[in-house]
Amino acid sequence: MIAVVDYGAGNLTSVARALGYIGKPCRVTDDPETLNRASHVIFPGVGAAGGAMENLQSRGLDQWLRSWFASGKPLLGICLGTQVIFDYSEENKTPCLGLIPGRVKRFPPGTQDEGRALKIPHMGWNGVAFAGKHPVFAGISREAEFYFVHAYYPAPAEAGHVIGWTDYGLTFCSAVAVRNLVAVQFHPEKSGAPGLKILENFCTWDGAYAE
Amino acid sequence: MLSKRIIPCLDVRAGQLTKGVKFQGNVDIGDPVEVARQYYEQGADEIVFYDITASADGRAIMIDVVRRVAETIFIPFAVGGGIRTLEEMRQVILAGAEKVSVNSGAVKNPDIIREGAKAFGSQCVVLGMDVKKVERTKEIPSGYEIVIHGGRVYTGLDAPWWAKEAERLGAGEICLNSIDADGTRDGYDINLTSLISTNVSIPVIASGGAGEPEHLYDVLTRGHADAVLIASMVHYRTYTIQEIKNFLHDRGVKTRLAW
Numbered sequence: 001m002i003a004v005v006d007y008g009a010g011n012l013t014s015v016a017r018a019l020g021y022i023g024k025p026c027r028v029t030d031d032p033e034t035l036n037r038a039s040h041v042i043f044p045g046v047g048a049a050g051g052a053m054e055n056l057q058s059r060g061l062d063q064w065l066r067s068w069f070a071s072g073k074p075l076l077g078i079c080l081g082t083q084v085i086f087d088y089s090e091e092n093k094t095p096c097l098g099l100i101p102g103r104v105k106r107f108p109p110g111t112q113d114e115g116r117a118l119k120i121p122h123m124g125w126n127g128v129a130f131a132g133k134h135p136v137f138a139g140i141s142r143e144a145e146f147y148f149v150h151a152y153y154p155a156p157a158e159a160g161h162v163i164g165w166t167d168y169g170l171t172f173c174s175a176v177a178v179r180n181l182v183a184v185q186f187h188p189e190k191s192g193a194p195g196l197k198i199l200e201n202f203c204t205w206d207g208a209y210a211e
Numbered sequence: 212m213l214s215k216r217i218i219p220c221l222d223v224r225a226g227q228l229t230k231g232v233k234f235q236g237n238v239d240i241g242d243p244v245e246v247a248r249q250y251y252e253q254g255a256d257e258i259v260f261y262d263i264t265a266s267a268d269g270r271a272i273m274i275d276v277v278r279r280v281a282e283t284i285f286i287p288f289a290v291g292g293g294i295r296t297l298e299e300m301r302q303v304i305l306a307g308a309e310k311v312s313v314n315s316g317a318v319k320n321p322d323i324i325r326e327g328a329k330a331f332g333s334q335c336v337v338l339g340m341d342v343k344k345v346e347r348t349k350e351i352p353s354g355y356e357i358v359i360h361g362g363r364v365y366t367g368l369d370a371p372w373w374a375k376e377a378e379r380l381g382a383g384e385i386c387l388n389s390i391d392a393d394g395t396r397d398g399y400d401i402n403l404t405s406l407i408s409t410n411v412s413i414p415v416i417a418s419g420g421a422g423e424p425e426h427l428y429d430v431l432t433r434g435h436a437d438a439v440l441i442a443s444m445v446h447y448r449t450y451t452i453q454e455i456k457n458f459l460h461d462r463g464v465k466t467r468l469a470w
Contacts, residue, residue, distance in 0.1 A: 010332060013307055018285055046332050113212065119414045119437060121334065123384065125214040125256055125467045143469035145214060147287060149334045149383075167212050190287050190309065192251070192470045 002026040002203055003038035005065070007055045009045030009080055018189035022196050024203045032064045040203055041068055044189075045080035049104065049152070050092025052084050062097055069099050069181055074207040076136075077183030082176070083154060085183055091152050100178050102156035111169035118169045121151040128164040128174050128186070134209060136182045136201045137163070137175070144194035146186035148174075153185060180207035214467040215431045215459065216256040216438035217452055218416060219445055221246060223292075224263050226272040232446045244279045250445070251284035253452045254470050258284070259312070259386070259440060262292035270299075274306045281307020291339050291386075295319070297326050304331055312386055314339035315359040318366050318373075321380055328381025337384045337416075338377040342370045342403060344391050355403055362390040370403070371410050378411045385411065386440065388418040396422025396443065404434035416440055424450060424458040431464050 004015055006028045019026045019042075026042070027034060035041060043065065045052055056062045065085075069075055077085050084096040089104035096104070111118045125145040130137050153172040156162055164175025164184070174185040182202065188195035222229040223243050231239030232246045240246050247258050260280070262273045270293075277290055290303045291312030300311045300323075311331075317324050317338055327336040343362060347354040355370035374385055387407050389400035399420045408415040414437035417430040421441045430436045444450050456466040 013305065014281065014309070017281055017307060021282065021285065046334065116435070117412070120412055121383065122213065123334065123414050124216050124437070126212065141469055145467045145469065190285060192286055194470070196285055 001038050002040045002042065003035050004028045005035065005041060005043045005061060005081070006030045007045070007052065007059060007061055009047045009052045009055060012044055014187075015042060015044050015078070015189045018196060018199055019203070022200050022203075024200070030059050030061065032060065035064060035068070038073075040074045040076070040205070042076045042078065042202075043081035043085075044078040045084070046149075047080055048091055049080065049084055049089035049094040049096065052080055053094050053096060056084070056097075065097055066099065072180045072207055074202060074205050075181045076202045077181070078189070079150060079185060079187055082183035082185055083150075083152060085181070086154055086156070089152060099181065100156060100161055100176065101158060102154060102161070104152050105155050106152050107169065113169050121149055122153075122168045123149045125191075126166050126168065126174075126186075128166050130164050130175065132163060134163055134177050134182065135205050136177070136198060138201055139197055140194050146174075146184075146188070146191040146195060148186045150185060154183075177209055179209060212465055214256070214465050215436075216416070217254075217427070217455060217466065218257045218259055218438055218440050219250050219255050219452070220259045220261060220418070220440045220442045222261045222263055222442075223273060223276060225269050226276055229263065230446065233448045243276050244283055247280050247288070248283050250452065251286055254456060254467065255286065255452055256467055257286055257438070258288040260288065260290045260292075260308075262290065264292075274302055277303055277306035277308050289337055289386075291337070295323070297323065297330060300327050300331065300335075304335060310335050310337050310384070312337040312339045314341065317377065318357060318359050318368065321376065324377055324380040324382050328383070333381050333383035336382050337386050338374075338382040339386045339388065340370060340373060340377075340407075341388050341390050342400075343389075344400075344403075353406060355406070358390060371406055374407045374411050378413050382413060384414045384416065386416040386418055388440075389420060392420030393418075395420050398422065398426040399430040399434060399436075399439070401429055401434040404430050404436050408435040408437070414438065424455050427455060428459060428462050428464060431459070
């Protein structure tokens with residue numbers, strides 16, 4: 001069973017619908033017992049880091065996510081879910097889960113591209129330069145683009161954890177891979193065929209990855 | 212680098228497109244879900260549905276359309292038209308729309324923007340602005356006034372001020388429609404788009420007047436738009452989305468070419 005972690009962070013139905021479309025029905029739940037029975041866990045979310053961490057803590061899901069990550073079973077972070085796996089987010093000055101070392105930073109105001117101030121949030125389709133081979137990103141063309149909407153971006157402490165880079169005024173980390181964890185800043189469930197392919201790959205991944 | 216978005220707009224009344232969209236073999240398709248699927252497969256970056264139904268029955272039908280679209284296409288889509296309350300926003304979002312566009316409802320009750328952003332996040336709230344050219348006055352120093360009810364009612368709001376105010380209240384994006392250019396196919400209002408887009412830090416979608424790919428090029432470059440709304444030029448099959456994207460790409464505008 002694929003499980004989607006429900007912690008009151010926005011509308012999770014789009015992830016569930018995308019999984020249904022690719023023939024991988026899921027349970028959307030905040031119940032640790034149900035989550036424990038899953039083979040793969042997806043940790044999505046939109047909203048702000050502060051509220052997300054409060055919701056996770058009040059449901060005991062912060063501890064649950066740490067133990068799931070330690071179990072070695074596949075875990076996929078999406079957007080805000082990706083941001084709160086780091087140590088700290090500048091958004092609401094929030095201490096986060098600390099599954100992997102690093103911080104989440106805001107796009108600096110006045111960031112420019114070709115002399116024009118960039119719009120914040122970074123909203124729309126952008127490319128990802130994938131570094132190295134990972135089963136979850138297998139079969140994704142170099143020209144593929146993904147749908148982003150975010151004002152903060154992950155800055156992992158260890159360069160070896162980064163598996164995808166994206167340019168928006170600056171070059172930021174848009175995908176990380178550490179052991180049984182893959183996390184992306186974009187929305188695979190809203191990124192057309194390449195996004196669905198990533199979800200499909202994740203659902204058949206055994207969680208093994210040698211960096 | 213971020214791609215400029217090409218967004219087809221579909222008008223829906225009582226669950227059917229108000230004008231059929233021509234596809235292969237000039238077959239007229241009136242089902243918004245089927246047309247959305249075709250545009251999704253042809254590379255639309257996003258789709259906007261504009262519900263022009265007034266009745267409560269019509270609203271329920273639209274929610275069903277939204278639900279079926281959400282099960283069919285996996286790109287963001289927005290729904291607008293007559294949305295006035297947080298509850299109406301919630302229904303549309305829970306049915307699967309990524310974004311909700313508020314227009315007259317926000318002019319009458321600007322708090323809907325703040326409440327919507329708080330409940331669902333700024334990225335869900337699009338401010339739709341209908342704008343008409345008027346004489347420059349003390350009230351309307353830009354010479355661009357916000358109008359509602361399809362351009363019949365003047366609001367006394369200066370367009371650049373309203374755009375800024377909506378951003379402050381938490382709107383995540385602006386869909387800027389020139390009533391003067393709408394339906395002319397003579398091109399977008401470049402001055403208006405540039406004026407608004409350079410005055411806010413949120414993305415601006417240009418709307419009204421598209422007839423040729425050249426018009427899209429102009430508003431995405433000189434007009435500083437982040438995205439463009441298109442309707443008849445693709446609905447009547449004058450151009451395909453692929454042709455439009457190739458044209459823009461050849462002129463140096465980054466678009467999403469692989470999907």
